[in-house]
Amino acid sequence: MPKKRKKKRIRLKEGFKRFMVYFIAITLIAIYAITEGIKVHRIMEYHKTYEYKITEIGYPIEEAKLLCSKLDNKYLDSILAEGKYNEIYYKVLTEKYYLEKNYEKYLEYKIENPKIDYPKVIALVNTHANQEWYQDSKEADINQGYLVLVNKFHYLKEDYERKDLEPFSLNYAYGAYGDNKAAKIVVESFDRMQSDVKEKFKVQIMINSSYRTFKNQVETHKYYGDAFAARPGFSEHQTGLGIDISSLKHPGGKEFGESEEGKWIIENCWRYGFIIRYPLGKEDITGYNNEPWHFRYVGEQIAKKIYEENITFDEYYAYYIEK
Numbered sequence: 001m002p003k004k005r006k007k008k009r010i011r012l013k014e015g016f017k018r019f020m021v022y023f024i025a026i027t028l029i030a031i032y033a034i035t036e037g038i039k040v041h042r043i044m045e046y047h048k049t050y051e052y053k054i055t056e057i058g059y060p061i062e063e064a065k066l067l068c069s070k071l072d073n074k075y076l077d078s079i080l081a082e083g084k085y086n087e088i089y090y091k092v093l094t095e096k097y098y099l100e101k102n103y104e105k106y107l108e109y110k111i112e113n114p115k116i117d118y119p120k121v122i123a124l125v126n127t128h129a130n131q132e133w134y135q136d137s138k139e140a141d142i143n144q145g146y147l148v149l150v151n152k153f154h155y156l157k158e159d160y161e162r163k164d165l166e167p168f169s170l171n172y173a174y175g176a177y178g179d180n181k182a183a184k185i186v187v188e189s190f191d192r193m194q195s196d197v198k199e200k201f202k203v204q205i206m207i208n209s210s211y212r213t214f215k216n217q218v219e220t221h222k223y224y225g226d227a228f229a230a231r232p233g234f235s236e237h238q239t240g241l242g243i244d245i246s247s248l249k250h251p252g253g254k255e256f257g258e259s260e261e262g263k264w265i266i267e268n269c270w271r272y273g274f275i276i277r278y279p280l281g282k283e284d285i286t287g288y289n290n291e292p293w294h295f296r297y298v299g300e301q302i303a304k305k306i307y308e309e310n311i312t313f314d315e316y317y318a319y320y321i322e323k
């Protein structure tokens, strides 16, 4: 092979190598510049988000993320306008029984009552118990069947009467009160409960009061007044699902609540579909003093849930039914 040709080929090879080196270097620089550009752009975009702005005024990132995922822009704007960290928003949003429709009311009530803890604020607002008793009351939804809610904000009309009333056995009746009646399923469930209690504690459980008509309640309310009786229409006894009980050994409501048979029923009534309707420590939600004698039928499944979650029927209804 002639020498000249060989030289030419070597020169060509070197030229190609040099070209490749430049090409790769320029490509790498370009890629770097583009990715950096994208990064800067992303950062600039992120700085425009509520999430970033909220962390900038002192909120931890996980709180900012939650606020942004749950709240409308107008609420995020007001948080930003406040300009500094405030636990109230995150605390309210992470409460178990939080309802979106009540967000503003929770804030308002908590700010007015800073000493009331968050779970209580949520419970009071959900059940309307942050208002005056009987204020803005409305007709009870009787289509809910065994889950109808009658309390100081939900009433039954004067002419509401249950259709499936049945008498209780006279075994549970004190002489003059032999006309005790309730919804069929209440009578049946009470039968089972009292028979289990009788076997366990050798004591007879008695019915002190059960179904009461609107008219009965007019008399009861006239006699006892607002402090000790529901206004006519607002009594759970008109539903035919509420009963007042005690035992032959402990006929008084309070002493019954402290007796071994009373305590057992309070802890186990859910097995028969009953709940204790006006429990201790929930007076501000139910509007009634603790009544260890007043039981309400809601069915076994719901009674179990209410028992396990340690809530009142008012709270259950607000969160799971009314929403």
Ligand SMILES: [Zn+2]
Binding pocket: 209, 237, 242, 243, 244, 294
């Ligand atoms: Zn009662």
